[in-house]
Amino acid sequence: MKTPLLSRTPVAAALAAVVATLGLTACGVGGETTQASADACPFEADESVDTTVRIGYQKIPNGDVVVKDQRILENCLPNATIEWSNFASGGDVVQAFGGGSLDIGLAGSSPSTKALSAPLDLPVSVIWVHDVIGSAESLAVRGGEATDIAGLKGKTIATPFGSTAHYSLLQAIADAGEDASDYKLVNSEPEQIAPTWSRGDIDAAWIWDPTLSELKKDGGKVILTSEDTAKAGKPTFDLAIADDSFIEDNPEVLAVWAKAQDYAVKQIKSDPEKAAESVAVEVGVTAAEAQKQFEGFVFLDASQQVGADYLGGKLGQDLFTTAEFLLTQDGIAEVAPESDYADGVDPGPAEAAAGE
Template sequence: MLPWKKSVLTASLLTLALSATACVGGGEEATAGGSDCPWEPDESITATVRIGYQKIPNGDVVVKDQKILESCAPNATITWSNFASGGDVVQAFGGKSLDLGLVGSSPATKALSAPLNLPVSVVWIHDVIGAAESLVVRDGAATDIAGLKRKTIATPFGSTAHFSLLQAISDAGEDAADYKLVNAEPEQIAPAWTRGDIDASWVWDPTLSELKKDKGTVILTSEDTAKAGKPTFDVGIADNTFVEKNPDFLALWAKAQDHAIAQIADDPDKAAESVAVEVGVTTDEAKAQFDGFVYLSAAEQAGPDYLGGKLGKDLFATAQFLLTQDGIAAVGPESAYADGVDASAAEAASK
């Protein structure tokens, strides 16, 4: 049993945590973005593509809402499915029900490690996570991580938020076994907070903003853990067989993602309209949430600091930490994580 699984909350919250399921969101109508391809459509692409996304304020939901893929590859068959967390997306890849999907860097590392060893590659960085994922405490429960010992902290297990929480506990010289950590998906955390079942949560928007509005105070962020040398990312992973068979679609997908990232920088009002529709917040809230992330262009991603080199080392370091927490069965060779990163789509999109 994992040390951070030894403490259990009430039966009601445990049941809630175990009942998390992904909900399918394919076929939804865009209500904010346009439906014209920003460049000449490619009618030669006829791929059938299953995409898993999460309600996170980044370029992925801009691409979805504005139907960029559908308008730029009109003869492709594209299905979008919504998932509550990266762990659910990884499970879907394990069940061979997705071709592309958004996960955090921690779930991506798990996918590349034993016992899963999934045939996937990291092909895109949707964002570098900053203050958008934070540890928020209720009613002044604590002012630092040490003050939360023996208190109940909710976070989605296996997520980047979970990784940052465990890292913060370790960096403070504390033992995770001294904390009551409970596994709950973001949509379960806000009701548990309202009921008083939890004292704190490391989670992302829009749930994070809800907790802050309800007597919550942020005491640590993923930006803090990144500065301590443990950055986290939201990344796009792809099934290797799909990548081999559909390089044209993957290049188009990366071009669409790059277009969305440029829109966040150059026309944040328009991008925020799409994020608001997909994430379920106001446009002002969406714009404010952009500040919690760093968005990288395709050219930046293809460079040596990210997909072109260092990301593989970051995933390897993440695997080493996850092993100490019994999050994976074994760390693969460093080359396995380097080989699990594919910069080709970002390179194509940057040209």
Template sequence: MAAVLTAVATTTGCVESGRTVHPDAVQAAAVCPVEPDPSITTTARIAWQAIPNGDLAVKDLRMLETCMPNADITWSKFDSGGDVVQAFGAGSVDLGLVGSSPAVRAVSPPLDIDLRVVWLQDVIGAAESLVVRDESITSVEDLAGRTVAVPFGSTAHYSLLSALRRAGVDRQTELINLAPDKMLAAWQRGEVDAAWVWDPTLSELQADGTVILTSAETAEAGQPTFDMGAATADFVEQNPEFMRMWTATQDSAARRLAAGDDAAIESLAVQLGLSPDIVRKQTEGLTYLSAQEQAEQYFDGTLGRVLADTAEFLVDAREIDTTAPAEVYQQMPYAEAIEEVAGR
């Protein structure tokens, strides 16, 4: 109960500018980081998640709506990457935030959704972590015979699977599929021994739990994870001007977050319903890359290889039955807009 009261206390105050920490409250001044283009009339259905990255700043500051005043843009909230993949499969979203492992699952059999990765929202580090209830659990090996909660199909699920397999206890540990907003109650009832999740749930569980492993460590062991902007191939091909403008806004937001910009942190705080101090701490567990950095480090062929490796891992972990042909993963990264924005 103390954790719940603490969470409530942090979400009912005000941010520094006087805006309440609620996304429907007084809105921030609209911002377009480049010259607006009223000729763009794209209809875009965007999926967003409550994860502290540039997407929330773009949404909060109404960058897309200001940069493309004649576009028809709608935002729909989802709880996990697995849910976003389902929406892609149903044809109900065009573009949205999805983790690297859900994206790979989406393009692999039997789903075979034709997606493009259009942006890396962040490289996941300590922002996603494994937290345990019992102090006697000090290593992943100690999870044998225990129950661990994780949102199935998420990047956290991928990191958990990789850690369990590396420790040799993947077949001795029970995993249960819980959305982040359902975990706290299960934790308090003693139904789970551990959870791999992100904030704000991660911070709530840490009130009486202990982090024993982070996604930064699984990345160092060879299984990096990312939060990505993904779009259907048809949408990307039919809307290149929209994609260039969308990428320019994401680049601006990423640069501001990487620099620790107060206004960008405030935007995330409003969208997440948390205090700026908590959000700033959360952002320290993620790495935000500019368009130029992404072009040089990932959209040069590297990302396609990482996605193909992720698919092979998911097959070995029996999370998907088989991989798609290698060229499917190699063609996922859409570099054109990123390279153009990087060259400005």
């Protein structure tokens, strides 16, 4: 577990230069800058903060998009400038951190593990568990195409490489005693998968909502889920990572940010209809669909997150286990010492939100 405000070795300047050439603004679509008033803050606002906070989000039905749609940060940090940028996947979010263009961002446990491992070894820390992924990420196949992972050998399966869905797919193949080289795995971003499915270019996809729901409407049948791989001992998460320097310089921002996330999680649990309305706006589904999609995740409030099963201890072990598996799949160059992954988890913001 990382001691709050502990900094990591800065990423090599060469990496930042390389990432900068990738055109990161193309990954973060429509960076939105908004300001607001403290009047609508659901807890005590902090008017002393006047910095800019750059946040990378994904269109995933969890508390992060509730915070965005309801302008909780804008209302609780009324003198700050909040910039939201949308990313297609956690891999893109990690690239943006490598280029120094984000302060806080949502990335799955697999890309977050990569960020903490060589060759990246980015100066970031995990500060929040947006959700524990269950059936919200699943392997959809064409009806009658296959009933298990072995039945897809030789078939084309799409998934965003480096994502939690990719990790779960590789883990399912390994758990079945099969070899990933016997499958035609295709790297495809979520928005590309539905069109390629419709054209008949792919036979299956391990992906999340809203794309997953589109595939099911178009004849897809779910045969495996990330809940299954979690039960097999390989859980996946949507996590928030933050730049270590930003954490050190802006503890008051992170405290408000975590309180906003905690408020959103509690709203999902106590008033899912209201939370679903926000998700519908941000994700592009109906409110009814959004509420249904909540069932594919486990949401944790701040008091749960600081416990031993998550930010308080075991999450670091889960990241280390993920790194060991990624190494076998050539996803990373080497596994860092287990203590590095424990140190890459900073419970400070969640502890502030939990009042600890």
